Amino acid sequence: MSILVYIEQDQGKIKGSSLEAVSYAAGLSELQGGDVNVLGLGSIEAEEWNKVGGAGANAIYHIGDERLDQGVILAHADAIAKVFEKVGATTLVLAKSSLGDAVAARLAVKLGAGLVSNVVGLPDLSNGFVVKRSIFTGKAFADTSIDTENKILAVKKNIHPIKTDGGEAKVESLDLTISEENFVAKITGAEKAEGEILLPEADVVVSGGRGLKGPENWNMIEELADSLNAAKGCSKPVSDLGWRPHHEHVGQTGVKVAPTLYVAVAISGAIQHLAGVNASKYIVVINNDPDAPFFKAADYGIVGDAFDVVPKLTQAIKALK
């Protein structure tokens, strides 16, 4: 019944969504028993392991092979499959992400596992293994049973509290060889915004829409985002027009976010945009059109001109600190 959690790192730091996956696994272990084993790949800063123990790990395995610093899909899947077998796990838990998805799918085949993605809660074990997942881009849920002995759960962000009181877990360094054939898809480079909060990981998101009239007006979104320690997002038209990069596009065909607070500035709230934000805990809408559909999906709203409201809001939030 043992559990293996695959955690992701970003520049040596373990991602918050991965710590959440560890705490989810600890919750699962309370229900069904078995140890929580955690696997980290690539270069990870030594003090980061304390967080993993705190989040609920019983044992930590680390493969420090630097080739795994990058998200090489085949190599990560190969390493996880080997460790899954080594620790005698029956359940793999991971955070849903662009890498997590790609890796989990291959593992479902390797491990003969039933896989459920977008998991939003711990399973009901009263009649088999039934877990709730988000479907139709957050418009509905499905209670889904997994009928295989091996199981993979890709957990959606912000659905389980991250524990910090789990104690210490021993880190065992594994000397596993990942063969060359797993590196046939060569990562030749990357473009990454440095020092920015990652949008899918963010606890607060500030997004701007076409109502901001042009990319030159984004400094006020940036200032508001900075004051809230938030990631920046945008609507589809804004990314289509090239005002903002595609990785900031929030919506049905862009990034789906699940922050505690989502602030939408000058976005009307088309159903496709709402599909990307409906997992947010609180939504604030600032729009000069009182009939903007976004207000129906919002918790709090101000009908007003973004150029007037946003700088004032930034000031007010800075004044709190």
Place this chain on the structure above:
Amino acid sequence: MKILVCITHVPDTTSKIQFTDNNTQLDKKGVQFIIGPYDDYALARAVELKAETSGNITVLNVGEVETEPTLRKALAIGADEAVRINAAPKDAFFVAKQIANYAKDKAFDLILMGRESIDFNGGMVHGMVGELLGMPSMSPVMKLEIEGDKGKLSREIEGGKEFIEVDLPFIAGCQEPIAEWKIPNMRGIMSARTKPLSVIEPAEEAERTAVNSYEMPPAKGAVKLVDNVDQLVDLLKNDAKIL
């Protein structure tokens, strides 16, 4: 170049989602079905690559007879032939198994599909097909060029993108801005009627997961509208308790 494009048949993005039969079935009444938006990007890029390399496109769907108009639309956009695997798509692994079973002896150079379907959003089928066929799989892919027998692509990662080089054949789960959606023209629509659409019976496969029932999210309370920033900050601080 031989390209396989796998498409889903899904409710339009503006559809109101409801369930019937004691929340065990999607209510299809009044729902418009379309090619999955991500699959539509994959198809559009395939049509462009076909023009560049004088290739051939097979479009495939795992679905029952109701999905044939969606396959015809893909033919109208530029696929050369269509294949329908005659089965309801039970879960991601079932679908992946059907695709792999069909593709295993056809020597496709490239298999494209959307990064995820917009009904179940799993984003898993491309990776599963890759593992089943022993091919590399990449997703979400936002740019794809073919140079000789090599693919050069960019894959979205959190906060940016990475660049990948990989030999054909491989599998890509696609998303914007890999290509612009293509709207079928009259000539395409006319020719789609006579292009081959074959129906193949599914391979036996036990299902690994099953939906027991569906559920709608709880209704959202009414928005609290305020007149100024101070009131908003007060709500965030004292009502939501998040500042």
